Amino acid sequence: MMYSASQLAHRRLAGMIRKESLQILRDPSSIAIAFVLPVVMLILFGYGVSLDAKEVGIGFVIESPDSETSNVQAAFGQSEYFNSISFNSIQEAEQALRQQQISGIVWLKSDFSRRLHAGLGASIGAIINGVDANQARITEGYIAGAWQTWLTHYTERRGMPPAFPIKLDQRVWFNPAVHSRDFLVPGLIAVIMTLTGALLTALVMAREWERGTLEALLVTPIHIRELLLGKLIPYFVLGMGGMLLTVAMAVWQFDVPLRGSFLVLLAASALFMLVAVAMGLLISIIAKNQFIAGQIAIIVTFLPAFILSGFIFDINSAPWAIQWLTYIIPARYFVSILQTVFLAGDVWAVILPNAAMLALMACILLMLVRRKTSKRLE
Known part of the structure; x- marks a missing residue:
């Protein structure tokens, strides 16, 4: 053939x-x-x-506990992004941070509530482990977001003007859950x-x-x-x-x-x-x-x-x-x-x-x- x-x-x-x-x-x-x-x-x-940071260990130091500081800690504790751990002093929290038991510290000083009620610009202290730069930036953003959320709710409860004249209406496209x-x-x-x-x-x-x-x-x-x-x-x-x-x-x-x-x-x-x-x-x-x-x-x-x-x-x-x-x-x-x-x-x-x-x-x-x-x- x-x-x-x-x-x-x-x-x-x-x-x-x-x-x-x-x-x-x-x-x-x-x-x-x-x-x-x-x-x-x-x-x-x-x-x-995973590049998502969840259950981030955060040490809470409250020098003068009261209802307002408890509300702040509760706001952090209810978030899926944080695992809140209380410490009696900033020295104990810093030692835990050095030993990598936590990734950051939220520090409410003794005059926090007084300055908050007096409208003097209360603030929180934040210390973050920066060994992992990416994790540090994520943790920093989470802390800032949780703090801003609590502050917004606080001003709304008291009928006070918002802390900032501009409100961010944020939307995430394509991956809404991030x-x-x-x-x-x-x-x-x-x-x-x-x-x-x-x-x-x-x-x-x-x-x-x-x-x-x-x-x-x-x-x-x-x-x-x-x-x-x-x-x-x-x-x-x-x-x-x-x-x-x-x-x-x-x-x-x-x-x-x-x-x-x-x-x-x-x-x-x-x-x-x-x-x-x-x-x-x-x-x-x-x-x-x-x-x-x-x-x-x-x-x-x-x-x-x-x-x-x-x-x-x-x-x-x-x-x-x-x-x-x-x-x-x-x-x-x-x-x-x-x-x-x-x-x-x-x-x-x-x-x-x-x-x-x-x-x-x-x-x-x-x-x-x-x-x-x-x-x-x-």
Whole structure:
């Protein structure tokens, strides 16, 4: 039976895809990286990592207890953000702060009630543990908010004018409950896809070099294009399967809202996965060694995606040189799409420019892979 050139090309490509698929099925580590690792990372970050400060230990020192100071302490104690602990003296509270038994101190001095009733501008003293700068800022804001809330209620009870002529009417969009999980889990999908896509494909060509099977492939009629597609397609499908698993867990396990279109999310994920597998294959072609390729993949793809993508740390808060560096990190664009699609919806002014950058990066990386492969194999 005679086959046309296109039919032969399709048969060779199908053979390569089948070969790589069987290799994946015979390698438990590939399945673990694609499906087990995302589950483990989601559980660790979803349950174990939180930027929300709750049950913050606050030491209360009241030098002259009375009804007003008790009301202030009760206002702090009723908040879900504080765990109020009473101390007899400021020295005891400071010692507890040094021993990290509490994160802050609220100090009501002996003249607090007298100055309050006399309208002399009563104030509270606040001492905060600043070892963790982020926790310190959060605690400081919580204390200021609790104090302002109590002061507003106090003036309303007495029919007094408000302490400030302007009242803040605050609304939080997209994440009204201000849960850090809703912010972290979508970004984590980008980190997981970077790790699975780049790390798995980084070992593909290097494994062929190490085992000496690449020469056997080269003596067959297979073309370079078919060889590369045969390597990329199975790992692309495997990575997309891991992506679907992580999205399902994000929505149904961690209750992260998906306000945008799933098809938009799927298309953006496919673009990013194409970038990730292209990066991994380029690393694999250059390294020719599985151990070295794996190390390079973690350093070049995973760590920048974790630190410089906006997944946890705000890019705008970084020095300008680091901000410019993030423009070559593909995960930066995908994290922006993920957080927008999950929390805000299909905001095309955000989605389209970031998707265009991912498409551009995919084209550049695939061209580099093709060029580098032809140089090494021909």
